[in-house]
Amino acid sequence: MMKKIIDQLLLVACSGVILFNCTSNQETSKAYDEKMKEEDQHSFARPDEAVVTHLNWDAKVNFKLKKIQAIASLTIRTSSEAKQLVLDTKDLAIASVMNGNNEVLEFDLGEDLPFVGSPLTISITPQTKNVVITYETSEKAEALQWLEPSQTTDKAYPFLFTQSQAILARSWIPIQDSPGIRFTYNAKVQVPSDLLALMSASNPLEKNNTGVYEFAMKQAIPAYLMALSVGDIQFSTLGDRSGVYAEPSVLAKASAEFEDLEKMIGAAEYLYGPYRWDRYDIIVLPSSFPFGGMENPRLTFATPTILAGDKSLTSLVAHELAHSWSGNLVTNANWNDFWLNEGFTVYFEYRIMEAVYGRDYSEMLALLSLQDLKAEIVDMKAAGDFKDTSLKLDLAGRNPDDGMTSIAYDKGYFFLRLLEETVGRDKFDAFLKDYFTSNSFKTMTTKGFIERLQSQLFDAYQLDIKPEFYEAWIYNPDLPENCPVPVSDKFENVDKALATWISNQSKEELAASYGSDNWSTHEWLRFVRGLPDSLSKAQMSNLDEAFGFTATGNSEVFDAWAIHVIANQYEEGYEQLESFLVNTGRRKFLMPLYREFVKTPEGKEMAKAIYEKARPNYHFVASSSIDALLEM
Numbered sequence: 044m045m046k047k048i049i050d051q052l053l054l055v056a057c058s059g060v061i062l063f064n065c066t067s068n069q070e071t072s073k074a075y076d077e078k079m080k081e082e083d084q085h086s087f088a089r090p091d092e093a094v095v096t097h098l099n100w101d102a103k104v105n106f107k108l109k110k111i112q113a114i115a116s117l118t119i120r121t122s123s124e125a126k127q128l129v130l131d132t133k134d135l136a137i138a139s140v141m142n143g144n145n146e147v148l149e150f151d152l153g154e155d156l157p158f159v160g161s162p163l164t165i166s167i168t169p170q171t172k173n174v175v176i177t178y179e180t181s182e183k184a185e186a187l188q189w190l191e192p193s194q195t196t197d198k199a200y201p202f203l204f205t206q207s208q209a210i211l212a213r214s215w216i217p218i219q220d221s222p223g224i225r226f227t228y229n230a231k232v233q234v235p236s237d238l239l240a241l242m243s244a245s246n247p248l249e250k251n252n253t254g255v256y257e258f259a260m261k262q263a264i265p266a267y268l269m270a271l272s273v274g275d276i277q278f279s280t281l282g283d284r285s286g287v288y289a290e291p292s293v294l295a296k297a298s299a300e301f302e303d304l305e306k307m308i309g310a311a312e313y314l315y316g317p318y319r320w321d322r323y324d325i326i327v328l329p330s331s332f333p334f335g336g337m338e339n340p341r342l343t344f345a346t347p348t349i350l351a352g353d354k355s356l357t358s359l360v361a362h363e364l365a366h367s368w369s370g371n372l373v374t375n376a377n378w379n380d381f382w383l384n385e386g387f388t389v390y391f392e393y394r395i396m397e398a399v400y401g402r403d404y405s406e407m408l409a410l411l412s413l414q415d416l417k418a419e420i421v422d423m424k425a426a427g428d429f430k431d432t433s434l435k436l437d438l439a440g441r442n443p444d445d446g447m448t449s450i451a452y453d454k455g456y457f458f459l460r461l462l463e464e465t466v467g468r469d470k471f472d473a474f475l476k477d478y479f480t481s482n483s484f485k486t487m488t489t490k491g492f493i494e495r496l497q498s499q500l501f502d503a504y505q506l507d508i509k510p511e512f513y514e515a516w517i518y519n520p521d522l523p524e525n526c527p528v529p530v531s532d533k534f535e536n537v538d539k540a541l542a543t544w545i546s547n548q549s550k551e552e553l554a555a556s557y558g559s560d561n562w563s564t565h566e567w568l569r570f571v572r573g574l575p576d577s578l579s580k581a582q583m584s585n586l587d588e589a590f591g592f593t594a595t596g597n598s599e600v601f602d603a604w605a606i607h608v609i610a611n612q613y614e615e616g617y618e619q620l621e622s623f624l625v626n627t628g629r630r631k632f633l634m635p636l637y638r639e640f641v642k643t644p645e646g647k648e649m650a651k652a653i654y655e656k657a658r659p660n661y662h663f664v665a666s667s668s669i670d671a672l673l674e675m
């Protein structure tokens with residue numbers, strides 16, 4: 044059914060000559076967009092006919108009903124033959140649709156299709172400039188997570204946050220929810236007067252006593268970057284243009300953890316050009332936030348699981364910051380090109396980390412990535428998803444979430460690193476800087492990138508590089524043999540230590556010969572991940588007594604350890620494991636653990652029992668993945 048609708052969409056979008064009312068400046072960007080264009084299979088929008096350019100959002104956040112009641116006033120640009128404006132919606136109750144003169148417009152809310160929701164088709168004329176939609180969200184709104192006070196860190200006030208990427212913005216705003224369509228926005232949001240509201244926009248620094256907050260995002264963004272957070276939130280400054288928001292009890296820890304943020308912003312600008320979004324703030328959300336981080340412009344959303352106390356997990360901040368260029372400035376045109384967002388961002392992230400903490404540090408990150416990537420390819424092959432191990436995806440008729448694997452991130456990273464190593468860092472950096480500058484606030488397709496790579500890099504420097512070189516990386520599954528291999532003396536040391544430990548299990552020798560007392564989080568991660576799959580009870584206990592893995596406060600190390608706890612039925616670790624699963628909503632941590640559980644029937648039973656307690660704490664994007672895994 045969806046395929047049929049999409050095919051129809053393609054037909055309509057491709058047929059007929061559609062003329063835009065536009066100035067010559069827009070003409071240029073239109074010519075550009077045409078060239079770069081590929082259809083977005085996950086949006087009903089028909090931007091060639093009528094496209095949203097600005098959103099004015101007037102909303103009331105109702106915690107009692109767990110609903111947002113809102114008026115979305117859209118400014119649109121129409122073609123000379125426009126008859127309809129098509130928006131994406133999911134589970135929205137539409138009360139009325141009017142034009143800017145308060146005249147009622149006819150509309151049709153289409154059938155609700157899996158993943159993509161219902162098209163909202165509004166009758167317009169080429170003269171229609173504004174469309175005003177009064178609506179409310181439903182209890183099912185997939186982007187929204189409403190938390191009871193007990194589900195927050197401080198347990199005193201309720202909390203709401205959104206997660207719009209990839210295609211969930213449509214569950215709280217009727218909008219053209221396609222990464223290729225950008226608009227500016229203003230918002231006025233009414234929340235309970237004891238709470239603060241924040242958006243991916245200019246933000247207040249503190250509560251006022253009215254509970255009404257106003258926002259402006261003057262740079263055009265795609266819908267997946269729409270974001271809102273409401274709670275008992277305080278702010279602390281980190282530098283001239285950065286700061287951190289969090290619940291009161293988390294604020295001090297968060298601001299200590301992110302003390303290097305200004306350095307990261309400086310390093311990023313030095314590498315690839317000015318930061319274009321004025322401010323960069325981070326909000327640390329309650330623990331049910333389903334991702335490590337989300338690059339909402341001006342306000343990164345982050346999981347509290349990166350607060351390790353020693354700054355050791357802050358590469359995540361470098362990652363979300365890097366998205367301010369890769370993703371937010373130059374945006375994947377559709378979700379099949381997701382690697383353009385994430386692969387570039389991982390590359391950029393490691394360059395920031397290298398600039399701030401040195402090459403030794405960034406090489407450890409890169410090696411952990413390579414390990415992840417190889418494991419992911421083996422798993423995907425086994426699961427029959429081998430096709431999805433190519434960078435360019437085919438997500439037609441599927442949930443775009445299916446493509447959000449470490450392939451886009453890590454294979455994307457290694458491809459860009461290979462390019463760097465092939466042409467030399469100076470040339471590659473100049474190419475990237477220009478890529479970000481000349482495509483700012485635009486979209487990019489894989490094809491567009493390849494053309495640019497050929498002309499601006501290979502041809503410009505007369506490098507004889509054949510298309511087969513990059514095509515294999517982009518269009519073929521698996522990992523090409525010329526994948527770069529990061530070098531880390533520290534990890535070589537850990538690997539030797541591992542071999543020693545496996546043979547004699549001596550903590551003293553690890554400390555004396557391999558310096559394990561001073562290992563960083565990344566060395567411990569290498570160690571824990573390198574442990575054999577099968578360990579005896581005695582070996583597990585020895586490890587735990589020696590290194591305190593079960594009691595570690597480091598979420599990444601615990602997550603890696605917990606795999607062994609499950610695989611080896613290490614009962615001493617169960618209590619912590621359950622508490623971790625119940626209190627953490629970050630999908631990247633949860634999925635490997637639940638996957639490990641379901642490998643045995645007893646494990647699956649245990650997983651189900653824990654999940655029953657944990658599920659109310661998970662956001663839709665996590666619970667929907669785990670529901671499927673546990674066949675709930």
Ligand code: BES
Binds near residue numbers: 208336366
């Ligand atoms: N944009 C992503 C998160 C995302 C991807 C949300 C796809 C929805 C769909 C974000 O930038 C990200 O990659 N987060 C990672 C952290 C990172 C350090 C790899 C995460 O959440 O683990």
Ligand code: ZN
Binds near residue numbers: 362366384385388
């Ligand atoms: Zn990312």
